[in-house]
Amino acid sequence: MTATPLPGKPVADTLLSAVTERVRALPRPPRLALVRVGEDPASVSYVRSKDKKAGQVGIESEVHALPEDTSQEALLALIARLNADPGVSGILVQLPLPAQIDEAAVLLAVDPAKDVDGFHPYNVAQMWAGRARLNPCTPAGILELLDFYHVPVAGQRAVVVGRSEIVGRPMAALLLGRDATVTVAHSRTADLGAVTREADILVVAVGRPQFITPEMVKPGATVIDVGINRIEIGGQARMVGDVHPGVAEVAGGLTPVPGGVGLMTVAQLMANTVTAAELLARAE
Numbered sequence: 001m002t003a004t005p006l007p008g009k010p011v012a013d014t015l016l017s018a019v020t021e022r023v024r025a026l027p028r029p030p031r032l033a034l035v036r037v038g039e040d041p042a043s044v045s046y047v048r049s050k051d052k053k054a055g056q057v058g059i060e061s062e063v064h065a066l067p068e069d070t071s072q073e074a075l076l077a078l079i080a081r082l083n084a085d086p087g088v089s090g091i092l093v094q095l096p097l098p099a100q101i102d103e104a105a106v107l108l109a110v111d112p113a114k115d116v117d118g119f120h121p122y123n124v125a126q127m128w129a130g131r132a133r134l135n136p137c138t139p140a141g142i143l144e145l146l147d148f149y150h151v152p153v154a155g156q157r158a159v160v161v162g163r164s165e166i167v168g169r170p171m172a173a174l175l176l177g178r179d180a181t182v183t184v185a186h187s188r189t190a191d192l193g194a195v196t197r198e199a200d201i202l203v204v205a206v207g208r209p210q211f212i213t214p215e216m217v218k219p220g221a222t223v224i225d226v227g228i229n230r231i232e233i234g235g236q237a238r239m240v241g242d243v244h245p246g247v248a249e250v251a252g253g254l255t256p257v258p259g260g261v262g263l264m265t266v267a268q269l270m271a272n273t274v275t276a277a278e279l280l281a282r283a284e
């Protein structure tokens with residue numbers, strides 16, 4: 001058996017054309033503020049692609065690139081200014097932040113109504129309660145992908161490997177909200193393979209190249225590979241996921257890397273930005 005490939009592109013394109021329509025229906029274009037601290041090459045490239053995608057769907061964007069040695073005070077001052085600016089509908093602070101900055105304090109400072117990442121504690125609580133309007137982009141994008149490919153979620157056994165605040169935990173919350181039976185596995189999980197083999201839907205966000213091997217997967221399962229790992233093979237730079245290619249021989253469906261979840265993350269950010277702008281326009 002060979003798994004059905006589940007590419008992100010048709011899903012992202014469908015989501016983005018709906019976003020473009022919603023942008024046109026607004027009195028003025030949404031504006032997305034992208035904040036980056038330092039020059040981490042991955043962060044530079046992600047922020048650039050978010051900036052570019054915004055332009056393609058009619059969302060205005062502004063990139064605030066701050067030096068590596070920016071103080072927490074200076075970053076909080078910028079966020080306060082963006083919160084107060086009625087022209088700004090969404091604010092994203094690219095993670096990770098340099099060590100001198102307390103990430104939790106920064107996430108707490110973003111106006112929850114403009115928190116297009118869904119990382120503010122208020123939005124996190126709303127999400128776990130099953131009533132958030134702004135959900136974290138990667139997990140929300142994964143649900144869009146499952147729906148697009150008609151993968152049933154309600155009543156299914158879902159296993160999420162990884163418990164980060166940006167992927168694993170919110171993924172578990174959203175799957176629970178869709179009536180899956182959810183297990184969260186992590187580095188202290190005993191007999192990980194036995195746990196992952198239970199999954200009808202297996203979401204992998206570990207950050208280790210080709211970590212999930214074929215014997216860890218139930219035949220026919222849907223496998224979502226969130227991992228982005230840059231490695232060198234024979235002197236060639238390559239991007240690989242957290243799932244071993246051999247899993248395609250066992251799984252029923254598998255997302256590619258690149259071209260899978262990453263595209264959904266960026267598309268969902270545009271959807272969240274237009275949602276924030278709609279809420280702001282309604283409140284006026």
Ligand SMILES: NC(=O)C1=CN([C@@H]2O[C@H](COP(=O)(O)OP(=O)(O)OC[C@H]3O[C@@H](n4cnc5c(N)ncnc54)[C@H](OP(=O)(O)O)[C@@H]3O)[C@@H](O)[C@H]2O)C=CC1
Nearest residue numbers: 162163164167186187188205206207226227228261262265
């Ligand atoms: N495609 C996309 O849009 C996105 C991709 N990513 C990618 O997804 C991956 C994960 O990202 P992120 O969640 O931020 O990563 P983190 O490093 O924050 O979290 C990794 C998680 O994996 C768990 N883990 C590590 N080793 C093992 C192990 N041996 N067995 C079981 N669990 C383990 C950790 O467990 P513990 O908590 O016990 O330490 C932790 O919960 C990365 O490759 C990242 O680049 C991230 C965001 C978006």
Ligand SMILES: Nc1nc(=O)c2c([nH]1)NC[C@@H]1CN(c3ccc(C(=O)N[C@@H](CCC(=O)O)C(=O)O)cc3)C=[N+]21
Nearest residue numbers: 045046093094095096117137258259260262263265266
């Ligand atoms: N506040 C915050 N919000 C985030 O959403 C956030 C973050 N911080 N920090 C880092 C992670 C990572 N992330 C990705 C975005 C796009 C791709 C993406 O576009 N991937 C493409 C191509 C990747 C490439 O070519 O470099 C793909 O998988 O096909 C991947 C990963 C968002 N993150």
